[in-house]
Amino acid sequence: MEKFIKNLDAAKVLSLVDQVNYLDGQIVSKTLAQNEAVSLTLFAFDQGEAISTHDSDGDALILVLDGKGQITIDGKDSILSVGQSILMPAKIPHAVYAIERFKMFLIVVFPKKGEKNESKS
Incomplete structure (x- = not known):
């Protein structure tokens, strides 16, 4: 049977926050799914670590699991903490910085x- 979501135990209750660990001075990622339609990835950023400004062909939704981060979308900064989310539209420059x-x-x-995604909303 084909498994579409990897690196997680199937049919077991789990906590996403516990699926990726912090490492000093690093950004750790764990890919759960990656194909032409969708990408699902867990990240753990040490304080002060960042992903520099870039864009994506797809719409990207961040769900904050722990700590506090600054998300910059098209030059506008937003501070997010546990339980908050933000949508980064396709083709719009964005960056992520770990405040903690x-x-x-x-x-x-x-x-x-x-199909071309030309939205700039």
Whole structure:
């Protein structure tokens, strides 16, 4: 049987925050799914670590699992903490910075193959 979501135990109650660990001076990631339609990734950022400004072909949703992070979208900063989320639209520059140790679940949904995503909303 094909497994679409990897690196998690199936049919077991789990805590996403416990699935990725902090490492001093690093960003740790754990990919749960990656294909042309969707990407599911857990991240743990040590304090002060960052992903520099970039964009994506898909819409990206951040779910904060632990700590506090600064998300910059198209030059505008937002501070997020546990339980908060933010949507980073496709093709819009964005960055992530860990104000303190910070864990997030990133869900990226890509356009259908051959379909252009030109939204700037």
